[in-house]
Amino acid sequence: MTQPTKPKPLGLSASPPPGPQGVLGRFLAAQLEGSRPKLWRTAFFVILAVVVGLSLIVPNHHPHFVYDAKPFFWPIFGLVAGVILVFLVKKVIQPIIKRPEDHYGDL
């Protein structure tokens, strides 16, 4: 999968040195250090809780189906559908239709 064309970087310097790139790269690298991943995880759970809490206050004027007017419909739908989908796909469907990568003679 190599491009036959020689790239002429328009204005950028040659090969980027190994290591995080620029301010954003250093920021992202820092998020992988120490307790930061845990912090992000906690933030994610807090946001979920806040969103569900708000959904109990804000009225739903136009339910699409009958059930989605009930509280907790969408959190349950998202979680259950997601878990079942991943499980079905990776544990049931893929083992049946999986073949070696070069099954058709190419990659």
Place this chain on the structure above:
Amino acid sequence: MATSEFFHPSLAFLMMAAVLPFLPGNRRWKWLLLLPPLAAIYAAFHNQPGDHLTLTWLGLTLKLGHVDPLSQVFTQVFAVMSLAGILYSLHVSDKGQHLAALLYVTGGFGCLMAGDFLTLFVFWELMSIGSTFLVMLNRTRESVLAAFRYFIYHTFGGLLLLAGLLLRYRLTGSFDFGTIDPAAATYADWLILAGFCVNAAVVPLHAWLPDAYPRGTVTGSVFMCAYTTKTAVYVLARAFPGWDILAIAGTIMAVYGVIFASMENNARRILSYHIVSQVGYMVAGIGVGTAMTINGASAHAYAHILYKGLLFMGVGAVLYSTGTQKLDQLGGLAPRLPWVMVFYMVAALSISGMPLFNGFVSKTMTITGAAEAHRFWVAIGLELAAVGTFISVGLKLPYFAFWGGKKPDYQRELKPIPLNMYVGMAFLAALCLAQGLYPHMLYSYLPEPQTAFEYHPWTSWNVLQALMLLGFSGLAFFLMRKVIEPHKALNLDFDWFYRLTGRGVLALICRPFAAVDSVWTDVWNKIALRFLVTLAKISSWFDRWVIDTVVDGSAYGVRGIGQLASMTQNGRLQHYLALAIVLALIVFAVIWYGL
């Protein structure tokens, strides 16, 4: 071809394609490539509705410049996307790739502006040829083979369309390309629908897409992901709105694409399956056929072209830089390609329908429209697909490409990404955000703007609903992240049947030919050669010179016939192209004169 109030966008791309091969090789010509997209954007905003460029040819009326609200919105997004695609591919020095892209886009605009089926067919085939070269010019063995399969399959689709449109002419006496009433459908209309469905990647006719797109050039796939399927969506919206079978087919596509994307390891193939899935939303919207869902399909096509182009750009940049698109070989790249990650995430959140991004204002419109038309299963199927979309494109792909639970990958050698690729990505990312924040930017160009303005995506409940749906599918991903880890494998799809059919046809044709050939060889060896040898012996007794002439002459003759025969099987694309045209002409002749 240009009049005061009409300019055909194809013309600009065609002229550029005609000039490009003759421009000197110092690569200054690359700046000229920006002219056709700019001309197309100008045309998209200034062409007035009506029929322009009407030609009369052999007693047929060809309408090359049909403009109406539906074609205007598609013209606009095609034009914007052509600018983004050209920006992204400016660093490519291979003129062939630019030429293929220009011709491909020419075909796309031609289809949008076609007012009759014959014009549509010509540009339809031009797209098929252009995109074949965009795959093949990747110049790997895999991509050349994939290009052949792609071309054969699209020739088949094109022949369905051709047969359908000619039969339709026999029945109705006109080539007019307008809405077809499902109640009065004939078999000709079903053939046309089947031809369109090949290009729209309707399951089970879809497998060409995840076969070819991951093997195109980095820049070529960015073009292809925008035009082929969306041209098909446009022609479906024009001819087949309210056809119930499309509502069902679209919902199946939406879920099917997500299922295959969730198990794939190849990043561009994940995105390809998501084209099937996202085009499913549009096809379903067309099938439901209310003003709101047609709007939703058009809006989603617009938003989809922008974010899908951006997704292919982001993954293309990773492929360009690392040399691989297999997720099991990637990971830990976020600190080293931070901006690629950011632009990719803008597109990934757009396709997932996250508030702030354009998928949110287009996807919800189709789903709400389906629910309001009391299509319960369509709406719930599309919501289900939204869960899977966020899990596979919004989380799985970026997680395993940029993070992957791995330490940052500082050792891998990365090829520097040219600035113009970043410019192309930034341009589309800005548009994705702008449309999400100001839905009127999108809604005011829809075919039914009045209905569009009655829909308000930014209500507090809609935002909460999207955040709950996506937040908790995110939680599902978090819980299942060990299960969903991609492994290298090939997942069988419907192309297994295509290959079987291909081999069957080959056997059906080759066996009789091989049998005839072997008999002929026998006859030649036993009779003709012996006769010649005998003749030679007799002749040599008189004159050696005559024998030489006979043998040489027959040898030349045999070689000539052999060359002709080998033309059909030597795998040169130009010969296949010629063969495809001959096939098309035969179908044309059979129907035109035979019925």
